[in-house]
Structures are given as structure tokens and as C-alpha cells.
Amino acid sequence: MTREVLLFIGLFSLDSVMGQVSYSIPEEMAKGSAVGNIAHDLGLQPKRLVSGKARIYTRDSDEYVELHRERGVLLVKERIDREALCRQTTPCALHFQIILENPIEFYTVTVQITDVNDNAPTFENGEMKFRISESTAVGAKFVLKGALDLDVGINDLESYELKPTDNFALKLHNKADGNKNVEMVLQKPLDREKQEQISLVLTAVDGGEPQMSGTMLIAITVLDANDNAPVFTQQTYKATVTENSPKGTVVATVTASDADHGINGKITYSITNTLDGVRKIFDVNEENGAVTLKGNIDFEEYRKYTIDLLASDEGGLTDSCKLVVDVQDMNDNRPEIDIMSKSTVISEDAEQNTVVTMINIEDKDSGENGDIKCFISNNIPFSLKASTNNFYSLVTDSELDRERESEYNITVTCSDEGVPSLSSSVTLTLHISDVNDNVPVFEKSSYEAYIVENNTPGLSIFTVKARDADWNQNARVSYMLEDSSVNGVPVSSYVSVSADSGVIHAVRSFDFEQIKDFQFRVKAQDGGSPPLSSNVTVKVLIQDQNDNPPQVLYPVQTGGSVVAEMVPPSADVGYLVTKVVAVDVDSGQNAWLSYKLHKASDRALFKVGLQNGEIRTVRQVSDKDAVKQRLTVIVEDNGQPSRSATVVVNVAVADSFPEVLSGLTDFAQDKEYNDNLTFYLVLALAVVSFLFITCLVVIISVKIYRWRQSRVLYHSNLPVIPYYPPRYSDTLGTGTLPHVYNYEVCRTTDSRKSDCKFGRAASQNVLIMDPSSTGTMQRIQSEKSILDEPDSPIETGFKQILPRHTVISEKGKGRKRCCSWAD
Incomplete structure (x- = not known):
């Protein structure tokens, strides 16, 4: 907004003053906008405007400006439209006066309204139509109606533009009144077959800022001449068909046009392909150009087809085009798994990431349908790694143990990304070869x-x-x-x-x-x-096996002497005659011994203890009993089968010693007789049965065998078998022999290790006689001094277990008798 203040002061009278102020504002200012500070520009105080009741005076019925006396400013009262107020007149201004009273003052105010580019150029009609023959000569002119712009100055109409300019150009002529005459000139021949209707747009543009424009449509109809062949709308058509589409599916429709009319404009369509099998798959409708499927279409076989089409009119004129059909893939192929190289056996000590198998995966589909992901079953010591595109390697990812799992059936599954997804799988059998990593x-x-x-x-x-x-x-x-x-x-x-x-x-x-x-x-x-x-x-x-018979330790059976046990005729029931002592080198029940009386001169007189081998009287001994009693005792073990040994016990029943001696002589004679009889029988049997040389060999063999047995026993680590002859005592007090001597015997099967200890007198008697001797037995004189000591440790220990032999002594008559072992 500009302001021009012109002040003219004149004296009409003593109290009158006159001045002039000019302002310049653009149109279309908002209501209440300030035009100018009138009080300041006129040199007045705002209170003067109030006291002088200043007001605006104008002859126009419309007031566009109002006075604000308190502030001393001019304000826009109504929207000012320059085009409605002044039209094409320039400049455009508002004129009014400011009048004050007491004293009267008169001021003229001019408000110039400047133009704003708020109007676009407009045409009287929105469309003009022309009918022009295609044979019209180039250079022909066609007058167009111009546009009108209500704005003035730089905002007024400035130029025209015609589009498109293929056939026509625009030409302007300036008129005397300043307006422009617009003409359309043909600059290229028309062709109805190419363009029967031509639409042009005439645009009028002003010079304002921002620039505004108006348009008019020019419709041209080109009149026909029969001089054209059929023409396809496109030289190359493109279409897409999904594979596996059913027969009869419309792939595309090609269209050809003939600019001619009538019979020359009727078009027939056909396919001209010959060698590529297109005609077996596609067909075209002769009338409307619709191309349809007549065979099966497979993306994996052909991804693109090129169809040659021909359009012919009835006059024999033709045109051709190509239809390029892209086959759209469907997810109809499963991934194909190819085992390139594989190992059916792998060592259990194979290192981690050892390659077991190389796999190639291929899916004939494309895009997402051909994108493949492969995986294997879980909880196995293998993993599948992608090496390059569509190549995978099956590798070990942890330690193998054939003893835990000797064979793996690995299933490789591959799935594509299609919808729905298709998958395939293959199972690999892998044997784990053994490594010697386990001890027996x-x-x-x-x-x-x-x-x-x-x-x-x-x-x-x-x-x-x-x-x-x-x-x-x-x-x-x-x-x-x-x-x-x-x-x-x-x-x-x-x-x-x-x-x-x-x-x-x-x-x-x-x-x-x-x-x-x-x-x-x-x-x-x-x-x-x-x-x-x-x-x-x-x-x-x-x-243990029961392979050893019992061995009788007492009484000792010798060939040169007779041992007799003496029993007084007055012996009572249960009198202990002697005790048979035997051992068995076996163990367990094979060494459990039992004693039985096998033969006896008088079975009613004696009995043998089954477990202890003690021979006792069964009844009272009388004078009627024979002095010579012969007992045969069998010792048996408890083995299966049991083994046994036999011992002969001679018992003399007498009170006086001479009777005993005579009885012992009879024992010896019987024994000698039996021995002689056995000798003769054996000799006779040997003479009859064997030759001399055979007897000699047998005898030598037996001697060697016995010698070896003795050597084996001698060198063995077996402990010495202690022999403790029974300790006898006359429990009934009926013995007639007052004094007895004890002795101890330890024997093994090897006599070289035997030992004998003699003790002091005891209470039991034993009588030993040599059959060839009739003299009185000598008393045993040599006694070990250690046993003479009372309560000696050795004696004390043996008293419980050692059997006792006796020496007969008679002191009352001044004589002493004794007996000893005979060799």
C-alpha cells in the first residue's frame, strides 16, 4: 500500500481549512484492513477527530472505507473488487471527503485501487467444432474466437497456445483496439484413416503472478476417403497366461481397424505360425481377434510364446502383428533332490564338519515357487549347510559313537516358497565304521x-x-x-x-x-x-572227593608183634577196654568217621562207640568168658561212596599175667598160621597166573609206585598228622593193675617224622608181647624228665587229648613187670 499526501490549505473564511490526501491499496483486502493513518497524514490529533466529530462524506451509495476516530485511521469497510468497481478503466480510485466541525475543516481523500490477478482468461464458448475434408490443402486458415480477461495491465491476457500441433499451427494478429485476432492454420495433410476425429486445445494465458489460464476445446471431424488397408492397433501385443490353464481360456484379444467403410472395412484374423507348434496350443477367433488356448501350456517347457497374427479385409489388404505371451509360473513342481556324491560309511572318529554328502537341489518353478529351503531331522549329529546356490553339504556337527548308534537314516526334506508349498525328501543311510575305542x-x-x-x-x-x-x-x-x-x-x-x-x-x-x-x-x-x-x-x-580211606592210628597193626588189651574178669558193664583211633585226610563229611564192630569172638561182651571208637564191655565179664577175645572193627567215613579200614583188636580176659601170656601166644600162633596160609595162596596164584618175568615187572612197578608215593607225601606241604593214642582210665575202679605209665606218639605216613614221648605212671594197663619170647617183659625205664615234672605245660596240654598206654607193675610181691612196643 502506498500513500500520497497532498495538502492544500485555502482560506474560504476565517474558520475554514481545506486539504487533500491520497492512498493506494490493492483490491480484495480483508475487511478491517488499515488503509492509512489519516490523523497523522493530515497533522491532526486523534482527539481532534473525536471532538470535531469527523466523518466521511461521499456521493456513492456504497462506502468501502470507514473512519476510526479514536485511532485516527481509515479502515476497509467492505471487500473491494476492482473489476466490479471500475471494469477496464484505469486507474481505478475511490474519492471521498473528511469533514470536521467546530471549526469546520474539510479534507479530500483519494484511495487508488490497484489490480490483483484474480481473474483467469475465459472463452465465450468452451468448444468449437470444425468439419474438414482429409483432402483440404495445407495452409488453410480457420478463425478462432479469442478469450477475455477482466484484469488489466500485466494481469491481462498475454498469449495463446494450441496443442497438439501435429496438423495445425496457431497464428495471432493484433487489432487496432489492442486485442488479438486468433487463427488456426493447417500445416499438414489430414488422413481420416489415421485420425477421423482431431481434438485440439486452445489455451489463453495472462501475465499475472501467479499465472492463470483458460482453455477451449476444438473438435475437428475429418471426412473419409477409401484408401486404407486394415491396421492393427499395436504391432506387438503382450499377454500373460498362467500355466496349466484350462482349454478355452482367453489369452488376449488383438484388434485391427480398417479406415474404409463397408465391405472393405470387414476384417478377418488368423495365425500364421508354422514350425513352432503354436497352432497346436493357441487359436484365434476370425471375427473378433480373441486368442484362446486349445492345448496344454507348461511354464517349464516354454516360458514365452510369440504368435504371428494376420488381419485381412475383403479387398485383400492385410496387416500383421505379434502377440507375445508370457507364461506365468504356477507352483506345480516339487523340488528335485540329486545326491551328487555321498559316503555310505563314515568313521566314528571323524572330525566335526566332515563332509558326508553333497546335494544339489533344483526346482523347475521360478520366483518364490523356485526358492528352496532344506532341512534334516533333529537330534542327530549332522547338519545341512548351504554352500552355493542350490548346493548343500551334509556335515557332522558333533562326535560320533558307533557303540551308541551304528547307523543313521538321515531324511533331507526340501520345500519351496510357493503357495501352497511343495516339498520332497530323500533318506540317506549312513553306516558308522568302528574304531577300536572300547576295552573288553x-x-x-x-x-x-x-x-x-x-x-x-x-x-x-x-x-x-x-x-x-x-x-x-x-x-x-x-x-x-x-x-x-x-x-x-x-x-x-x-x-x-x-x-x-x-x-x-x-x-x-x-x-x-x-x-x-x-x-x-x-x-x-x-x-x-x-x-x-x-x-x-x-x-x-x-x-574234596572221598579218595582217601580212613587210616587207623591205634591200635597199630604190625607183623612182628601182637598188642593185647587186658580186661579183668571182674570188669563191670561199660568197662573201657581201649579206643580205636583213626583219621581221614579228606575234609568235610568225607572225614567224618564212624566205628562199627564187624566181628567178635563174643558179640555179647563188647561194643564199639559209633562216633568215638571206644570199645567197652556190654555186660559183666565172668570167669566163663574165654581169655582170648578177637575183635574186628570197621572204620568208615561219611563220603559217597564211603571208604573204610579194618583193625583187629586183641583182648585178654584174665586176672593173672601168666594167663595173659598164654593167651597172647595163642594170638600169635593164629596170626602166624593165617600169614603162612596167605603166603602160600599168593605164591600159588602167582605161579599159575604169571610167568616169572611178569611177576618181576609187577613187583618192580609196585615198588616204584610206593617209593614215589612216599616221596610225594614226604615233600608235600601237608602238616604232620598228630597221633594221640587214647588215654584210658578205669572209671569203674575195677582194674587190678595199680600203676600205669603214659606216653605220647606223633606219627605221619612217613615214619622218619614220627616222634614218641614217654610219661609217668597212670591208671590203665596194656600188654604187648613178642610171640617168640616167653620171658618176662622188661619195664620201660627211660622216661622223659620233662614229663616227670608235675603240672608241666606239655603234660597239661596233652592230658586232654593223648591216649594212654600202660606198663604193668606188681610191687606187692617184690617183682615188677612191664611191656613195650615191639618192632
Whole structure:
């Protein structure tokens, strides 16, 4: 907004003043906008405007400006439209006066309204139509109606523009009144067949800011001439068809036009392909140009088809085009899994990330339908890794253990990204080869085997068994004895073990009486490389067999003397005559001995204790009983079958010693007679049965055998078998011999180790006579001094267990008798 103030002061009278002020504002200012500070511009105080009741005076009925007296400013009262107020007149201004009273003052105010580009150029009609023959010559002119712009100055109409300019150009002529004459000039021949209707747009543009314009449509109809062939709307058509679409599906419709009319404008369509099989798959409608399917279409076989189409009119004129059909893929193919290279066997010690198999995956589909993802089952020590496009490698991702799992069936599944997704799978069988990483393990931590003595050498004792978790050669277990000794002898001389079966055989025959148990170690070794082994302890326990008969220790059976037990005729019932002492080197129940009276001169007189072997009287001994009593006692063990030994006990029933001696002589004679009879019988049998040389060999063999047996017993580690003859006492007090001497005997089967100790007098009597001797027996004089000591430890220990032999003594008559063992 500009302001011009022109002040003219004149004197019409003493109280009148006149001035002039000019303002310039744009149109279309908002209501209440300030025009100017009239008080300031006129040099007045605002209170003067109030006191002078200043007001605006104008002849126009419309007031566009109002006065605000308190502020001393002019304000826009109504919207000012320059075009409605002044039209094309320039400049456009408002004129009014400001009048004040007391004293009267008069001021003229001019407000110039400047133009704003608020109107676009407009045409009287929105469309003009022309009919022009296609034979019209170039340069022909066609007058157009111009546009009108209500704005003035720079905002007024400035130029015209015609589009498109293919056939026509625009030409302007200035008129005398300043307006412009607009003409359309033909600059290119028309062709109805190409363009029967031509639409042009004439645009009028003003020079304002922002620039505004108006348009008019020019419609031109081109009149026809029959001079054209059919023409396709496109030289190349494109269409898309989904594979596996059903027959009859419309692929595309091609359209050709003929600018001619009538029969020359009728068009027929056809396919001209010959060699590529297109005509077997596609067909075209002759009338409307619709191309349809007549065969099966497969994206994987052909992804694109090019169809040559021909349009012919009735006059023989033709046109051709191409229809390019892109086949759209459908997810109709499953991924194909190809095993490129694979290993059916892998070692259990294979390192992590060892490649097992290479796999190639291919899906004939495309896009997402051909995008493949592969995976394998979980909880197996393998993983699937993508190496390059569509190539995968199956690798190990943790340690393998054939003993835990010797074979894996790995299923590889591949799925595409199509909807719905298709998948395929293949199963690979992978065997884990063995590595010798497990030692043989015995079924038990230790073994105990039992064998009965006197076994046959080579007898199978026991079988040890070890298992190896490995396979084949690595699991082939061999057994062997570890080097050791038993009692200083290599264990291999006792037992052997089968390398293949683990059966333990006895190498020798075992004797329980020599060795009761022994142990050794067996090693199990596999066939791996290097081999692994473990060992186990085997303890062999020898079980006793009843192979030894009882051995009678007392009474001693000798060939040169007779031992007799004396029983007084006055002996009462239960009188202890003697005690048969026997031992059995076997053990257990095989060594449990029982005693039985087999023969007796008088069975009603004596009995034998079943368990203790004590011979006692059954009834009262009388004078009528024979002095010579002969008892045969059988000693049996408890084995199965039982074995036994026989002992002969001679008993003399008498009060006086001469009677005893005579009885003993009879015993000796009977024995000598029996011995002679046996000798003659054996001699006769030998003479009749064998030749001299045979007898000699037999005798030598028997001697050698006995010598070897004695040597074996002599060198054995068996303890010395103590022999303790029974300690007898006359419990009934009926004995007639007052004094008895004790002695101790320890014997083994080897007489060189025997021992004899003599003791002091006791209460029992024994009588030993040499059959060839009739003299009085000598008393035993030599007694061990240690046994003479009362309560000696040795005597005290033996008193409980040693049997007692006696020496007969008669002091009352001044004579002494004794008896001793005879050689």
C-alpha cells in the first residue's frame, strides 16, 4: 500500500481549512484492513477527530472505507473488487471527503485501487467444432474466437497456445483496439484413416503472478476417403497366461481397424505360425481377434510364446502383428533332490564338519515357487549347510559313537516358497565304521570256579566271558593267562585258557589234600590296532572227593608183634577196654568217621562207640568168658561212596599175667598160621597166573609206585598228622593193675617224622608181647624228665587229648613187670 499526501490549505473564511490526501491499496483486502493513518497524514490529533466529530462524506451509495476516530485511521469497510468497481478503466480510485466541525475543516481523500490477478482468461464458448475434408490443402486458415480477461495491465491476457500441433499451427494478429485476432492454420495433410476425429486445445494465458489460464476445446471431424488397408492397433501385443490353464481360456484379444467403410472395412484374423507348434496350443477367433488356448501350456517347457497374427479385409489388404505371451509360473513342481556324491560309511572318529554328502537341489518353478529351503531331522549329529546356490553339504556337527548308534537314516526334506508349498525328501543311510575305542569288559569283576579233585587233565573248569562294544575285528576278544605263579610253580602248569572261547581247562589233576585253592588273572585282548585289554581275577576252589580211606592210628597193626588189651574178669558193664583211633585226610563229611564192630569172638561182651571208637564191655565179664577175645572193627567215613579200614583188636580176659601170656601166644600162633596160609595162596596164584618175568615187572612197578608215593607225601606241604593214642582210665575202679605209665606218639605216613614221648605212671594197663619170647617183659625205664615234672605245660596240654598206654607193675610181691612196643 502506498500513500500520497497532498495538502492544500485555502482560506474560504476565517474558520475554514481545506486539504487533500491520497492512498493506494490493492483490491480484495480483508475487511478491517488499515488503509492509512489519516490523523497523522493530515497533522491532526486523534482527539481532534473525536471532538470535531469527523466523518466521511461521499456521493456513492456504497462506502468501502470507514473512519476510526479514536485511532485516527481509515479502515476497509467492505471487500473491494476492482473489476466490479471500475471494469477496464484505469486507474481505478475511490474519492471521498473528511469533514470536521467546530471549526469546520474539510479534507479530500483519494484511495487508488490497484489490480490483483484474480481473474483467469475465459472463452465465450468452451468448444468449437470444425468439419474438414482429409483432402483440404495445407495452409488453410480457420478463425478462432479469442478469450477475455477482466484484469488489466500485466494481469491481462498475454498469449495463446494450441496443442497438439501435429496438423495445425496457431497464428495471432493484433487489432487496432489492442486485442488479438486468433487463427488456426493447417500445416499438414489430414488422413481420416489415421485420425477421423482431431481434438485440439486452445489455451489463453495472462501475465499475472501467479499465472492463470483458460482453455477451449476444438473438435475437428475429418471426412473419409477409401484408401486404407486394415491396421492393427499395436504391432506387438503382450499377454500373460498362467500355466496349466484350462482349454478355452482367453489369452488376449488383438484388434485391427480398417479406415474404409463397408465391405472393405470387414476384417478377418488368423495365425500364421508354422514350425513352432503354436497352432497346436493357441487359436484365434476370425471375427473378433480373441486368442484362446486349445492345448496344454507348461511354464517349464516354454516360458514365452510369440504368435504371428494376420488381419485381412475383403479387398485383400492385410496387416500383421505379434502377440507375445508370457507364461506365468504356477507352483506345480516339487523340488528335485540329486545326491551328487555321498559316503555310505563314515568313521566314528571323524572330525566335526566332515563332509558326508553333497546335494544339489533344483526346482523347475521360478520366483518364490523356485526358492528352496532344506532341512534334516533333529537330534542327530549332522547338519545341512548351504554352500552355493542350490548346493548343500551334509556335515557332522558333533562326535560320533558307533557303540551308541551304528547307523543313521538321515531324511533331507526340501520345500519351496510357493503357495501352497511343495516339498520332497530323500533318506540317506549312513553306516558308522568302528574304531577300536572300547576295552573288553568282563561280565563280572571277579570269578570263582569249583573243581572236584582227581579231575581228568584237560577238563573244562569254567568259562570267562568278556564283551567288547566295538565291532568286527575290534570286538574279537582273545583270552590269555597273565604270568604268575602258584606255590612257586607257573600258573600255566595248573590251568590253560582257550584263546577264542575263554574256557579254562585244568592242565593237571588236582589233589585237595595238596592244594585247596589258587587264583590267577586272565587277560582279555581285542583284535584292534593297537589292541586294548583288561583283566580279571579267577579263583579256583578245589572240592574234596572221598579218595582217601580212613587210616587207623591205634591200635597199630604190625607183623612182628601182637598188642593185647587186658580186661579183668571182674570188669563191670561199660568197662573201657581201649579206643580205636583213626583219621581221614579228606575234609568235610568225607572225614567224618564212624566205628562199627564187624566181628567178635563174643558179640555179647563188647561194643564199639559209633562216633568215638571206644570199645567197652556190654555186660559183666565172668570167669566163663574165654581169655582170648578177637575183635574186628570197621572204620568208615561219611563220603559217597564211603571208604573204610579194618583193625583187629586183641583182648585178654584174665586176672593173672601168666594167663595173659598164654593167651597172647595163642594170638600169635593164629596170626602166624593165617600169614603162612596167605603166603602160600599168593605164591600159588602167582605161579599159575604169571610167568616169572611178569611177576618181576609187577613187583618192580609196585615198588616204584610206593617209593614215589612216599616221596610225594614226604615233600608235600601237608602238616604232620598228630597221633594221640587214647588215654584210658578205669572209671569203674575195677582194674587190678595199680600203676600205669603214659606216653605220647606223633606219627605221619612217613615214619622218619614220627616222634614218641614217654610219661609217668597212670591208671590203665596194656600188654604187648613178642610171640617168640616167653620171658618176662622188661619195664620201660627211660622216661622223659620233662614229663616227670608235675603240672608241666606239655603234660597239661596233652592230658586232654593223648591216649594212654600202660606198663604193668606188681610191687606187692617184690617183682615188677612191664611191656613195650615191639618192632
